[in-house]
Structures are given as C-alpha cells and as structure tokens.
Amino acid sequence: MPGHIEDYALIGDRQSAALVSRHGSIDWLCLPRFDSTACFAALLGDESAGHWRIAPAGAGAATGRGYRGDTLVLETEWRTAEGTVRVVDFMPPRGEAADVVRIVVGVSGAVPMHMDLVLRFDYGRVVPWVRRQGPDLGAIAGPDAVWLRTPAPLHGRDRTTISDFTVRAGERVPFVLTHQVSHLPRPEAVDPEAALADTERYWQDWISRCDYDGRWPEAVRRSLLLLKALTYAPTGGILAAATTSLPEQIGGPRNWDYRYCWLRDATFTLQALLGTGYVAEARAWREWLLRAVAGDPADLQIMYGVDGTRRLPEYTLDWIEGYQGSGPVRVGNAAAGQFQLDVWGEVLDGLHLSREAGISTTDAAWDLQKALLDYLEGNWRRPDNSLWEVRGDPRQFVHSKVMAWAGFDRAVTAVQRHRLDGPAERWRRIRDEIHAEVCEKGFDADRNTFTQSYGSTGLDAALLLIPRVGFLPATDSRVAGTVEAVERELSHAGLLRRYQPEHDHVDGLPGTEGAFLACTFWLVDALHAIGRRADAERLFERLLALRNDVGMLSEEYDPTGGRQLGNTPQAFSLVGLVNSARLLSGTTTRTSAGAGEQRTRATGR
Numbered sequence: 329m330p331g332h333i334e335d336y337a338l339i340g341d342r343q344s345a346a347l348v349s350r351h352g353s354i355d356w357l358c359l360p361r362f363d364s365t366a367c368f369a370a371l372l373g374d375e376s377a378g379h380w381r382i383a384p385a386g387a388g389a390a391t392g393r394g395y396r397g398d399t400l401v402l403e404t405e406w407r408t409a410e411g412t413v414r415v416v417d418f419m420p421p422r423g424e425a426a427d428v429v430r431i432v433v434g435v436s437g438a439v440p441m442h443m444d445l446v447l448r449f450d451y452g453r454v455v456p457w458v459r460r461q462g463p464d465l466g467a468i469a470g471p472d473a474v475w476l477r478t479p480a481p482l483h484g485r486d487r488t489t490i491s492d493f494t495v496r497a498g499e500r501v502p503f504v505l506t507h508q509v510s511h512l513p514r515p516e517a518v519d520p521e522a523a524l525a526d527t528e529r530y531w532q533d534w535i536s537r538c539d540y541d542g543r544w545p546e547a548v549r550r551s552l553l554l555l556k557a558l559t560y561a562p563t564g565g566i567l568a569a570a571t572t573s574l575p576e577q578i579g580g581p582r583n584w585d586y587r588y589c590w591l592r593d594a595t596f597t598l599q600a601l602l603g604t605g606y607v608a609e610a611r612a613w614r615e616w617l618l619r620a621v622a623g624d625p626a627d628l629q630i631m632y633g634v635d636g637t638r639r640l641p642e643y644t645l646d647w648i649e650g651y652q653g654s655g656p657v658r659v660g661n662a663a664a665g666q667f668q669l670d671v672w673g674e675v676l677d678g679l680h681l682s683r684e685a686g687i688s689t690t691d692a693a694w695d696l697q698k699a700l701l702d703y704l705e706g707n708w709r710r711p712d713n714s715l716w717e718v719r720g721d722p723r724q725f726v727h728s729k730v731m732a733w734a735g736f737d738r739a740v741t742a743v744q745r746h747r748l749d750g751p752a753e754r755w756r757r758i759r760d761e762i763h764a765e766v767c768e769k770g771f772d773a774d775r776n777t778f779t780q781s782y783g784s785t786g787l788d789a790a791l792l793l794i795p796r797v798g799f800l801p802a803t804d805s806r807v808a809g810t811v812e813a814v815e816r817e818l819s820h821a822g823l824l825r826r827y828q829p830e831h832d833h834v835d836g837l838p839g840t841e842g843a844f845l846a847c848t849f850w851l852v853d854a855l856h857a858i859g860r861r862a863d864a865e866r867l868f869e870r871l872l873a874l875r876n877d878v879g880m881l882s883e884e885y886d887p888t889g890g891r892q893l894g895n896t897p898q899a900f901s902l903v904g905l906v907n908s909a910r911l912l913s914g915t916t917t918r919t920s921a922g923a924g925e926q927r928t929r930a931t932g933r
Contacts, residue, residue: 333893334891336349338897354368371651374649379444382441390405399528411437415432415433416431427517432495441501442490442492443491451648458484461514475517476505478501504520540910550879560589562635568588568899570896572585572658573657575650576893592671599903601613607687626703630664631661641660644656644658667722670727676734680741689748708729711725714781733763740759777806778791787817787827788826788827795854811855842894843884846904853908864912868912
C-alpha cells in the first residue's frame with residue numbers, strides 16, 4: 329500500500345513529474361507528459377501497478393531527505409549498520425526525450441543495495457515486453473518505449489527487473505530511465521553527472537530571480553519552485569496538481585483528475601508570480617489563457633488540457649483500486665462541461681491584473697474580452713455549478729454573481745484607466761445591477777452574513793473573496809460579519825471547509841471531505857483585511873506547519889487524522905501560501921480590484 333500523501337516528494341522536468349516516497353520508491357510517473365497514462369501507478373493501488381525502488385537491502389523509510397538547496401534535486405539518505413548511503417533523484421530539463429536519473433552515492437561504509445523496477449504502462453494495466461539491448465534494458469508496449477542504463481547488474485524475476493549491488497564510500501552508481509514514443513529511434517542517453525549539474529544550475533538560475541524579501545523566504549521559494557514544476561514548459565499552462573484521484577476522504581468517492589489547467593486559478597497565480605518578480609512566467613500564463621479561451625465565448629470552459637485541449641472526457645479505471653482503497657480512479661474531468669459563471673469574471677479579472685502590471689494587451693485580446701463581456705451580459709442571471717464544481721442542481725451562487733460583477737467592473741476600469749474602447753456606461757449599469765441583486769438576495773441580515781446561494785442558509789468559503797475583488801471594502805460591517813460567520817460555521821478544528829457538503833445536498837455526492845487549504849489561506853487574508861492581524865499570522869504559521877518535510881502541500885488536510893488529503897502538490901494551496909506571505913510581509917502588487925471611485929459608487933457607500 330502507498331504511504332501517506334505527505335510521504336512523497338516531487339521531481340520534474342516541467343513536462344512531467346514523479347513522486348518519490350520516503351522508502352525510495354517512485355510510485356507515480358506519467359510519460360511523456362503530465363496527463364499521459366502512468367507507467368508507475370503504485371500510488372493508486374499497490375506495487376503491482378508499477379514502481380521503481382532503490383534503497384538499502386531490507387531497509388524501511390529513509391532516515392532523512394531534502395532538496396539540494398533551492399532546486400528540485402532530491403536527496404534521500406539512509407544510515408544503516410553497514411554505513412550511510414544517499415540516493416539522488418531528479419529529472420533533467422527535457423531534451424530529446426524524458427529522463428529520470430537516480431544516482432546512488434556511498435557516503436560511508438559498504439551498504440548492500442536493492443533495486444526493483446516494475447514498469448506497467450496504462451496505469452498498471454499493460455505489462456511491456458522487456459529485453460536486453462546491449463548493456464541496457466529495453467521495454468516496449470504499444471506507443472511507449474523505455475530504456476534503463478546502469479553499470480549495476482540486472483536480472484529479471486516475476487516480471488520485475490532487479491539489481492543487487494554494494495556501494496562503498498566515495499562510489500557513485502547511476503541509473504538512467506529514458507522514455508520515448510515507440511515509433512521513434514532510441515534517443516541518446518544523458519550523462520548522469522552532467523545532467524545533475526545542468527539540473528542544479530537550471531533551478532538555481534530560475535529561483536535567483538525571486539525578489540520576495542519578506543519574513544518567510546524559504547517557504548515562498550519552495551512553493552514557487554513547485555509551481556514552476558507544475559508549469560507545462562511548451563505552453564506556459566499551470567496544472568492544478570500532478571496527480572489524479574488522491575481522495576478528499578480516505579475510502580470515499582471524491583476523487584478527481586487535477587492534471588489540467590483551471591481558468592479560475594489565473595488571477596491568484598498571476599498575483600503570486602508578479603508579486604515575486606516572475607513577469608515572464610506571468611506573461612506566458614496570460615498567453616496560454618488567451619489561446620485557451622479564444623473562440624466562441626459560449627464555449628468557454630472552466631479547465632483545459634495543458635496544451636489547450638478542450639475535450640477532457642471522464643472515465644474510471646476498473647483495474648486499479650485507488651489510493652488506500654479510495655475508488656473510483658478517474659481520468660479526465662466531467663466538470664469541464666459544467667456552466668460555472670464565475671469563470672468569465674475570473675478570466676476578465678486575470679487579464680485586468682496583467683494590464684495593471686504593465687503586461688501589454690493587443691487589439692485581438694481586447695476584442696476577445698469584449699466578446700466575453702457580451703456573453704456575460706446575457707447569461708449572468710443563470711444558475712450555475714459554482715467554483716466548487718458541485719454535481720448537484722445548479723443554483724444562484726453568490727460568489728458566481730460577485731465574479732460576474734468583477735468582470736464588468738474590470739471592463740469599466742479598462743475604458744477609464746487604460747483608454748480602451750467599449751460601452752463603459754452600459755457595463756457600469758450592469759455591474760451596479762448585479763451588486764444590488766447580490767446585496768438583496770444573497771445577504772442574510774439576521775445573521776449579518778452573505779450566504780452560499782440566494783435564499784440558502786449555508787455558507788461558502790469563497791465569500792471571503794468579497795473584499796479581495798473589491799465588491800465591498802473590508803471596512804464594511806457586512807464583510808466582517810461574513811468573515812466571522814464563515815470562520816465559525818465552516819471551521820474544521822480551526823481550518824476551513826469549502827462549504828458544508830451535507831447542507832441542502834448541495835454537491836450531490838455522498839461522504840465528506842477535509843479542510844480546504846486554499847480557503848484557509850483566504851481566511852488568513854480576510855482576517856488581516858478586517859484588522860485581526862495577530863489571528864491572521866497565527867493561522868498562517870499553523871498552515872506552514874502542515875507542509876511536509878520538503879515543503880509540499882496537497883489540496884486538503886484532515887485535522888482529525890493529522891494527514892494531507894487530495895491531489896498533490898496542489899497549485900491552489902501553494903499560490904495561497906505565496907500570496908498570504910506577501911500580504912503579511914507587507915509586500916503587494918497592484919491589486920485586481922477596480923478603481924476606488926468605482927467601488928464606492930457600486931456599493932453606495
């Protein structure tokens with residue numbers, strides 16, 4: 329069985345990523361890219377679904393591990409009775425093909441080592457044909473071909489490739505696994521030591537451009553490195569997470585595929601990148617966004633493939649049981665076809681933030697935004713599935729309406745501040761109409777809080793974003809009332825749930841879920857905004873303590889079981905950490921909110 333989610337560390341080459349356990353086993357890897365089928369899928373079943381372990385013979389979990397400085401070069405160390413050994417894992421920047429390099433380093437003594445490699449393509453379903461190719465091992469099945477090069481002895485047993493050898497102090501034993509599509513010639517194998525130097529240099533050069541100088545530099549830099557690792561290099565798209573189907577409740581059915589790019593992440597991600605000096609990355613993300621949403625605004629989706637693919641059909645894998653029995657295992661995501669009103673506002677808000685930061689726009693980009701506004705004008709009254717992609721009946725979700733308001737607000741600002749052409753007066757009237765409706769139908773005056781949807785008594789953590797997007801100022805009593813109500817009613821041992829799944833059967837699914845980490849970072853920001861700065865800082869420090877030993881955060885956390893839940897590493901959680909650290913450090917970029925005069929007129933205050 330796979331270990332806890334927090335037992336894993338990530339290595340990657342910005343086109344794919346692997347998860348390495350404390351036991352020295354790569355239990356998750358999709359090749360050639362993030363959303364390809366997995367050749368190591370033990371994370372979602374057991375070792376028979378594919379894994380690659382290198383560790384001292386008979387050893388258990390490592391005695392220590394960490395990344396080499398500010399890089400994605402992972403070092404895992406065992407101190408044994410025979411001596412100390414270190415395994416160095418990394419994926420070099422992609423060249424002709426994808427490579428995974430593992431170097432066994434003798435630190436002291438003479439340590440007997442054991443390697444077992446189980447290649448299983450298509451998420452554990454396909455056993456490849458394995459044969460010797462000179463000094464190397466080759467494996468092929470359908471579209472996939474893999475080669476293993478090492479000076480260590482290899483032999484096969486029970487469809488497993490095995491190596492037993494001893495490493496002595498000062499010795500280095502490399503293993504290089506190379507993938508290529510099977511119809512192409514075998515690529516040149518990388519030199520493991522040269523690849524190590526190249527990989528270190530790549531990550532060190534990239535992180536050297538970070539200009540965050542606040543109080544939590546290590547946490548911010550590590551989060552940015554992981555975000556960069558989740559960026560698909562050919563297009564600039566940023567994944568939600570590197571995995572699929574890690575559960576929101578152990579044994580439950582809330583298991584989704586997150587190896588895609590969500591549009592609503594755009595504004596938060598742009599804020600994190602722009603606020604730490606990464607303008608080129610922000611520009612690439614903006615360009616990916618523009619390419620993905622180009623076309624008929626009615627066809628706008630909430631998510632796309634890393635290359636902008638629109639069709640992401642969801643299906644389940646019946647031959648693999650799921651992480652610690654949490655089935656089903658899903659590939660694809662049916663939520664791509666949902667109507668989620670907030671996404672139009674999120675896209676317009678993100679592109680507004682780019683303008684505010686000085687990233688130039690084009691006539692074609694502005695024409696696209698006007699088309700999105702035309703669609704939003706005719707559809708903002710429709711019920712939707714909300715940013716949480718609920719699979720219950722569509723509703724009039726308050727956050728969705730707030731983001732529709734934000735879309736028109738940013739359009740008014742574009743005309744007034746940036747001198748772009750457009751019907752500003754019409755957009756202003758629609759903006760004010762939405763604002764009035766939300767304040768009338770989405771606010772519970774008896775409890776002094778906005779609600780999840782019109783007429784509901786349930787709450788939603790997304791309501792914490794009301795001051796952040798400028799819908800109401802943080803000084804408004806309705807904002808403070810909402811923050812306090814959300815904190816009180818959605819608290820899960822001091823962390824926040826997204827909403828109450830059992831309330832009004834809002835999401836149409838059985839079971840429950842853990843505390844949502846991005847929402848808890850939103851609470852940090854909201855507490856800070858309403859003046860509770862000491863509370864905000866205490867909560868932020870608690871969230872930092874939930875990271876695993878190598879700085880990774882998944883989507884959710886179970887305070888009762890004391891473990892991470894959901895797909896990992898989760899970009900939304902990492903972005904939340906960066907943005908909250910910037911806020912608490914007093915480091916800001918130009919906000920995504922509209923001009924102050926416009927907000928005052930819209931709120932009537």
